[in-house]
Amino acid sequence: MQPTPKHHNGTRSIYLETFGCQMNELDSELVQDQLVALGFVFMDDRDRADVVLFNTCSVREQAENKVLSRVGELGIEKKNGREIVVGMLGCLPEREGQRLLGRFPQVDFICGPSELDRLPTLLNNAITGIVLKISERAALQGNRSRRSSTLSAAKDNLELLDLARAFNPDHRKTGGRSAYVRITRGCNKFCTYCVVPNTRGAEVHRPPDSIIEECQKLVESGAIEVTLLGQTVNHYRYTHGVALNSEGREVPQIGPGLTAFKKPLDNSQRITTFANLLQRIHDEVPKIQRLRFVTSYPRDFQDDILEVMRDCPRICNYLHVPAQSGSNRILQLMNRGYTVEEYLDFIDRARTIIPDVEIAGDIIVGFPTETDEDFMETESLIRTVRFKNNFVFSYSPRPSTVAIDRYMDDVPRETKLERVNHLLKVGGEISGEVHQTYEGKVVDVFVERISPKSERNNNGVELRWRESTVQLSGRTPGDLICVFDVYSKKEAHSLIGSIVPVTVIGSAPLLLKGILSRDNMAI
Ligand code: 5AD
Ligand code: SF4
Numbered sequence: 001m002q003p004t005p006k007h008h009n010g011t012r013s014i015y016l017e018t019f020g021c022q023m024n025e026l027d028s029e030l031v032q033d034q035l036v037a038l039g040f041v042f043m044d045d046r047d048r049a050d051v052v053l054f055n056t057c058s059v060r061e062q063a064e065n066k067v068l069s070r071v072g073e074l075g076i077e078k079k080n081g082r083e084i085v086v087g088m089l090g091c092l093p094e095r096e097g098q099r100l101l102g103r104f105p106q107v108d109f110i111c112g113p114s115e116l117d118r119l120p121t122l123l124n125n126a127i128t129g130i131v132l133k134i135s136e137r138a139a140l141q142g143n144r145s146r147r148s149s150t151l152s153a154a155k156d157n158l159e160l161l162d163l164a165r166a167f168n169p170d171h172r173k174t175g176g177r178s179a180y181v182r183i184t185r186g187c188n189k190f191c192t193y194c195v196v197p198n199t200r201g202a203e204v205h206r207p208p209d210s211i212i213e214e215c216q217k218l219v220e221s222g223a224i225e226v227t228l229l230g231q232t233v234n235h236y237r238y239t240h241g242v243a244l245n246s247e248g249r250e251v252p253q254i255g256p257g258l259t260a261f262k263k264p265l266d267n268s269q270r271i272t273t274f275a276n277l278l279q280r281i282h283d284e285v286p287k288i289q290r291l292r293f294v295t296s297y298p299r300d301f302q303d304d305i306l307e308v309m310r311d312c313p314r315i316c317n318y319l320h321v322p323a324q325s326g327s328n329r330i331l332q333l334m335n336r337g338y339t340v341e342e343y344l345d346f347i348d349r350a351r352t353i354i355p356d357v358e359i360a361g362d363i364i365v366g367f368p369t370e371t372d373e374d375f376m377e378t379e380s381l382i383r384t385v386r387f388k389n390n391f392v393f394s395y396s397p398r399p400s401t402v403a404i405d406r407y408m409d410d411v412p413r414e415t416k417l418e419r420v421n422h423l424l425k426v427g428g429e430i431s432g433e434v435h436q437t438y439e440g441k442v443v444d445v446f447v448e449r450i451s452p453k454s455e456r457n458n459n460g461v462e463l464r465w466r467e468s469t470v471q472l473s474g475r476t477p478g479d480l481i482c483v484f485d486v487y488s489k490k491e492a493h494s495l496i497g498s499i500v501p502v503t504v505i506g507s508a509p510l511l512l513k514g515i516l517s518r519d520n521m522a523i
Pocket of ligand 2: 189196231297
């Protein structure tokens, strides 16, 4: 595609803002790679860009409102004569459909998360100003036909998008040293509150060889940390020999149903499980110094995965495994497919097999019919599990979910708010205690960035009497945030993207504070 140049130097600038989860962050990276390869440049200034793209999230109403207010602002600017192309990508357009274009005429095109390979064409049409019908300005999964069988998944151009990523470290966080790799797309768990199965479609699993190839390319371009992404990573399961493309290469396939995990593995087929995949990546891509994965599902997380985590030193001892509620009645209404007892059994197994594992979780409060007793059970679960941190969300009814049709959103706003605040307080106390246990220990920190507080100091907002030190922020293998000071910006930049030993001298609910342990540093 040849975008029509606007400036004499032939480049068009794009401002891309990303909302929501890590899947969206990865999608945005791929979008950026794709468009940079076509000659676009990306910039941080929304006011000067020729094109504004929003990669949206639809999981909670708040996330949608945020992006819609940005779109509203651009509508006013367009009315006032600003020439700009506006595109909305991701889950919100997928959920809302073409009517979004009717509601917001300032939006030139929309593109769902499963159609990002069609983005260059949509963008080109918008730039060249061809007048198109609404349906031609929308790329949406819609009827799901693209995901209806192994064969259509096999033809999936999205797989090519992942495989063709540019591996260009320039525009990545942590100097290109940390990267996401998708292992599955979509979800078919159908938790009643969740839009994801509607917006991202049925679960499709990528072939292990493609995943490993991507990891290899990433380390060759400098990555040392890889985070595998999937909605329920432990449900990864790839059956070999089912479908190949014309070049004889394995292609993505629809994930097995939940019942597959109740039965023993079928020995007549060659299957790569999540445990096998972790082991292969660990062994075949030794340059990955940290291998992580999110998000885990509390069901069907067998011991073999925990044992691989324990036995492979470069796999981080960290699990993000949302409980969502501590009440069996609510879990059932949520269609989560497990009981509190089963969740706690999983946590017990994890801590027995990997004693130093850190666990993070998600909780939704105020789900329809949630009583004080249900809520107290959730509090009790949080106290039992002792999450290193626990994200708390207020239930938000989402269009096209089962819950919105089936249950009245009957917990008052104030009650939801009180419950959120209470759990944040309890969770904060527990996180504080978890973080405190690290005091006096030396931890390996993957240095991610100059901490925002330090940036403020250096911009003169909080000027100190003497030249301030620079504070760096990074993460331990268990995903605890750790900050420490170095003496100059030059040193700070040289450490970003590396793993350094830090002695922990203090802690807070969401933070370790340490001193760079220079004696223990590999020179
Ligand atoms: N309302 C509130 N929270 C939600 N989540 C997902 N859907 C909703 C909803 N409708 C939360 C869940 C999930 C996290 C990513 O967002 O806790 O794990
Ligand atoms: Fe949504 Fe449930 Fe799938 Fe998670 S497992 S993405 S909450 S449907």
